[in-house]
Amino acid sequence: MSKIVFFSIPAHGHTNPTIPVVAELVSWGHEVWYYSFNEFKEKIESAGAKFISCDKFLPQITEGEIDRIAGKDFAALIEMVAETTIALQDRVLTDLELFLPDCIVSDSVCVWGKLFARKLNIPYICSTTTFAFNQHTAKLMKQSFMEVFKLIIGLPRINKKIKLLKDHGYEVKNFLSLIQNDNETDTIVYTSKEFQPMHETFSDRYTFVGPSINRNVEARKLSKSRKLIYISLGTVLNQNKDFFYKNCIQAFEHKEVDVVISVGEKTEIAALGNIPIHFTLKKRVNQLQVLQQADAFITHCGMNSVNESLYFGVPMVLYPLHSEQKMVANRVEELGAGVKLVGIKPTNLEQALEKIFDNSSYQKNALRLSDNFQNTGGAEEAANVILAKINR
Numbered sequence: 188m189s190k191i192v193f194f195s196i197p198a199h200g201h202t203n204p205t206i207p208v209v210a211e212l213v214s215w216g217h218e219v220w221y222y223s224f225n226e227f228k229e230k231i232e233s234a235g236a237k238f239i240s241c242d243k244f245l246p247q248i249t250e251g252e253i254d255r256i257a258g259k260d261f262a263a264l265i266e267m268v269a270e271t272t273i274a275l276q277d278r279v280l281t282d283l284e285l286f287l288p289d290c291i292v293s294d295s296v297c298v299w300g301k302l303f304a305r306k307l308n309i310p311y312i313c314s315t316t317t318f319a320f321n322q323h324t325a326k327l328m329k330q331s332f333m334e335v336f337k338l339i340i341g342l343p344r345i346n347k348k349i350k351l352l353k354d355h356g357y358e359v360k361n362f363l364s365l366i367q368n369d370n371e372t373d374t375i376v377y378t379s380k381e382f383q384p385m386h387e388t389f390s391d392r393y394t395f396v397g398p399s400i401n402r403n404v405e406a407r408k409l410s411k412s413r414k415l416i417y418i419s420l421g422t423v424l425n426q427n428k429d430f431f432y433k434n435c436i437q438a439f440e441h442k443e444v445d446v447v448i449s450v451g452e453k454t455e456i457a458a459l460g461n462i463p464i465h466f467t468l469k470k471r472v473n474q475l476q477v478l479q480q481a482d483a484f485i486t487h488c489g490m491n492s493v494n495e496s497l498y499f500g501v502p503m504v505l506y507p508l509h510s511e512q513k514m515v516a517n518r519v520e521e522l523g524a525g526v527k528l529v530g531i532k533p534t535n536l537e538q539a540l541e542k543i544f545d546n547s548s549y550q551k552n553a554l555r556l557s558d559n560f561q562n563t564g565g566a567e568e569a570a571n572v573i574l575a576k577i578n579r
Contacts, residue, residue, distance in 0.1 A: 189217045189577050190286060193236070193314075194293040194300030197224035197245065200421075200491045201294045201316050204377045204399035207566035210234040212573065220286065222279065222300070239282070244274040262344045264296075268365060269348035272299040273355060283307055289577040292375075298365050302357045310576050313374040317490050317511060318518075319395075320367060323388040373576055378494055379563045382556065384518055394572045397563025398494035400475070411445075413465075416540065417481040417501075419449040419474065420508070421489045431506075431531055432459055435485070436466060438533035439540075447477055475499075483543050485536070488512040493519060500557035502549035504528060504539045523552035 191212060195202045202223065209219050213235030221236040224245070231238045245267075280303065288309055293300020295315045304311035318324060352359050359365060368374050370390035380386040380395045418435055432450055439446050440463045449472045450456060456468050474492070478484065478499040486492050488507040493515050496503055503525035505516040519525040526539045526549070543549050564571075 190288045191219050192288040192291045193221040194297045195223050196297045200489055202227050204316050206234050207399045207401050208569045209236045211566050211570040245271050265345045265348045268298040269352050272302050305358045312576055313368050313372055315374055315376045319376045323385050375569045375572055379559050381559050396568040397560045397565050398498045399566045400498055414444045414482040415480050416444055416446045416483050417477050418485040420487040434533050438536040488516040490515055497556040498560045500554040502543050502553040
């Protein structure tokens with residue numbers, strides 16, 4: 188039996204892919220501890236891991252803010268990493284010295300897991316729930332002038348926090364060594380080589396396992412009389428989008444289709460006005476179940492949502508909300524499995540969906556990627572990577 192420790196940030200998109208991996212490891216008889224946040228306690232414990240709460244050690248920050256600073260404000264990211272590492276270290280280092288784990292698996296943004304592994308000389312694996320990034324793929328992330336400006340003026344703050352980490356005995360070469368893996372770091376990436384841009388630039392220490400989908404979910408389509416459109420803007424940036432949902436209702440209210448919209452916890456459904464009978468609006472839906480029946484998915488292009496859509500062979504209308512999602516949307520479009528919105532007026536939505544349904548190539552390309560995703564290994568392959576690292 189091996190002992191494995193996971194670390195993640197308080198974000199659904201970064202945590203959810205790891206849960207089936209934890210369940211695999213536990214089912215094979217291994218002991219797993221998971222340092223996470225109270226919102227994920229039930230999910231982690233249901234997978235069989237020991238949950239350890241980190242809430243009181245993380246600066247007060249929302250999931251949306253974490254997503255924002257991870258890609259746009261590197262000074263704020265390094266400050267968060269340094270402060271959380273120092274706040275956690277007494278508790279975690281004591282725990283790990285007693286538990287003696289065989290391996291630490293830490294999310295790519297959860298840099299404190301990497302730092303603890305290095306300090307205690309414990310084998311480390313990076314868990315990457317977005318595209319893998321290196322010096323080549325980083326160029327695909329088009330930074331705005333303001334983002335570059337923030338980086339330049341934030342350098343003194345970055346250097347101050349790096350010095351703080353070094354003063355506490357953490358091995359930090361430079362700013363880039365914290366946020367970017369080299370080709371010698373074992374890394375699990377939750378997508379396929381085909382979907383990963385420039386996959387040939389990564390070493391064989393990167394394992395592209397595909398989407399981590401619960402193995403009990405079957406990839407099947409249910410018979411139905413009308414096409415089903417699924418609409419979701421994810422769990423983070425979906426609030427204050429009433430105008431978008433209203434436009435969706437207006438675009439499809441007279442169409443011979445069924446529509447399911449997941450509006451998120453903070454959207455008041457009653458405020459959206461009259462809901463046509465062929466629409467179903469809910470705060471939250473079981474996305475995997477809906478995607479098994481959907482014919483098209485209007486999505487914000489979060490990596491998990493896109494992975495799940497392609498896993499079930501569902502073509503997409505693409506509405507990215509920030510730079511990382513734009514990169515994902517661009518890749519879907521390049522591979523012919525989706526159409527980017529040119530605007531969010533009802534006519535724009537209607538035209539994009541018609542383009543999906545009128546051109547069978549989108550469905551064919553989505554199904555081709557579905558076959559690719561379903562043969563990459565998923566959670567079981569990720570678990571095998573972890574055990575191979577331990578037994579190396």
